[in-house]
Amino acid sequence: MEFALATRRGRVGTVVEVAGDLDMSTTPRLRDGLLEVVESGVRVMVIDLTDVGFMDSSGLGALVVAYKEMRARDGWLGLAGVRPPVRKVLSITSVDRVIESFDTVQDAEEASPTAS
Template sequence: MDLLLSARPGLGCTVVEVSGDLDMATSPQLRDSLQQLIDAGDRQVVVDLGGVGFMDSSALGTLVVMFKALRDVGGRLCLASVQPGVRRVLSITSVDRVVDIYDDVPGAEATCRPRTA
């Protein structure tokens, strides 16, 4: 299954909607997309994983690297709408103790600091 990514302005953040499997073949696409947002100045990113049913260790590594990249520039990455199988991977690896996970995108957006001009 191909990976589909789209970014849109959220409430005080950027929401990246992901659909498809996150694996060795597709995780570079996710990394590149998130890096482009960081390079463009985005500092609060919500990754909507509602359309992701499978995630392997390479995708997990990508999320952790991008979490750290945003943290290093004073930003924040969080996850929303995580499906049960993916949530299990995040829990087993204890990533859910570091990266904030929300039941849905509006819940994640509610924790984002408003953008200042």
């Protein structure tokens, strides 16, 4: 699957829909897209990884950078639709203990601090 990144207005913030493999060749576009969303001033970002089947350490790094940037701006970032191969990378690196993952975008939005 070809890499693609799209943003849309979610119920409580911005949803970033990512498709394709996250590896050294696609991570620069992922990182730039996520930082663009962060710098737009959003308070809540949900990254939908439903259509991501593979992620290497560079993709992981881009997610961590976006998470840190959101936190530095008192924002919140969650992951949605994480498939088993990607979940394994998050688990092995213990990133799943820092960045929350949810089954669906709706679940992530409902768990965000601004949902209440």
